[in-house]
Amino acid sequence: MTSAVEARAVSRRFGKTIALDGVEFSARTSSAHGLVGPVGSGKTTLLRILAALLTPGSGDVRVYGHSVSADPLAVRAMTGYVPSEFGQYSSMTASEYVTFFAACHGVPSSEREALARDLLQLVDLGHRGNTPLETLSPGMRRRLSLARALAHDPLVLLLDDPLAGLDPRGRVEVRELIRELRLMGKTILITSRNMGELEGLCDHITLLERGHVVAAGEYGVLAARLRPHRPMAITFLGESDAALAVAASNPGVFDARMLSDQTLAGAPPLVSEMRLNFDGDYVEASALLNDLLRAGVQVVSFVERADSLEAMFEKVGDGA
């Protein structure tokens, strides 16, 4: 198996602050790799090093064999960097934005207009080519950033928190786009504060905390290791006793409890919420739902809660 990106013992300081300390990871060609960690964990620093915008204090990062320190121009030619914040020139339209960066990458002038049109089409902004940047929604801006990063057809895409700050629809659109880019053979590195956000997007995850790699592995394996029980939330109408009894009798259920009324402030008086940890697969979860319905519990929602990253990190710290 081949790796497109390799980081070896990468460290980086900013003054006295250690941003990265001996980070190692590699990303396979045409894979999607998640860099997950809380704020200050070093994700963005690592991504900027990968984009040859920062030098590693020590260690080395190679993109398709090119060192970011020794050959930054070659690395920049191979990478498309999408920062978390949208860099905007005033009085530019979406089409002009892509065309301008294509020109900066040396795309011949005869090809730029068609390229911009194709890229805007790809990110579903084909109808927004003449729209001023200021009037685009955050989701559109994020997609436009992706189009901009693709202007020189890079092999590797570096996406810094691409889903942050988007509404649900925007998130779905950007996720779809990332999947599509992956199918086009791009190697994609994505940072996120929430591992659950990368489910279905990344096949490999590296967890960072305070500049260290605390866990790494395939998404499914890592998720199972960090979250052996599925935290679930079930809301229903009516009394809680029957629901609680059904849940407690299921061998896969742990820690079933009702949420206090205070937590459900604002909900109609008859709605109750039960939280539990469930140790079983989807078939067993479905069986639990059936048991509840058979017992006459009027289930309104039956969802798996995304475990908080903090809780995951506690588990990593505990040696999970």
Added chain:
Amino acid sequence: MEPDSAPALAAAPQRDRINPLALRELDARMRGGHAAGLLGVLIFVTSGVALLVYAVAALVSANQGAGASRTVGTGVFYALIGMQLIVAAFAAPALTCGAISGERERKTFDLLRSTALTPWQILLSKLAASLGFSLLILLATLPLFSLAFLLGGIELAQMGMALCLSIATAILFSVLGLCASCYAPSTVSAVVVTYGAILMLLIGSGILLLALSGFLLPLTAGTASGGRAATTGESALAQVATLGLMSLSPISAFVSSMLNFDNRNDMLRFSFNPAGPAGGPLWPAPFAILTVLYLLVAIVLLVLAARRLGRIDP
């Protein structure tokens, strides 16, 4: 895991004849009515100042007879050059102070750096767009000088000297702003550093010249302290020091070069003792020294700025 072999890099991309960043900068600066409006206001103000000086000078020199017209012409010329120097010293750097720091603040700096543009291309694009506009302002006021020529008292050499000074000043102060913009963490601090340096150069050198003139000027004329005759070495050293100080600021360089031309009718060579029997040693005129000095310093500052941008993590 074996590293993937590096794919062959694409052939050197076909470059535009004009750097796309320079085009964008020019487009952003010239698009809309702002540029034309600013140009119009500056020409209007400069014309107003010239007319005011014309009126005052005409009033003051009304009883001078035949020489009145020349006095008025010289007054108008001084006023117009003063306005040009103000534009070169204060408006030109305002256009470059935010060139790089503004990109950082707009979050577009990393985007630019991640393209195929080199640090020199980024810098020269920014400089070309800003300086182009400053020079346009300077050139746009040139027709007003015809008034001074019409009235007399001014020669083409003086006009050329003044233009050299204005352009060299605009170039250095623009590059100074650009360099500060590369190093400063924000546009505000770049502005403070740039204008601080400009004021030090304009006012500080003048104050230094005035403070030392009591000591230096007698020496340049051959008189040492206590009334004794200064040695040739002492006199030459004093002349070099005075010339150096006069050549630091465009104001002192302009005034001293004008006086020298009036006395000697030679624009390029300067003498401290034009009335003396041999005229004393001849030096390059302060405006010429300033022009060369400013251009050299501008090149050094550009190299520093490019080195800063060229660092992988500026």
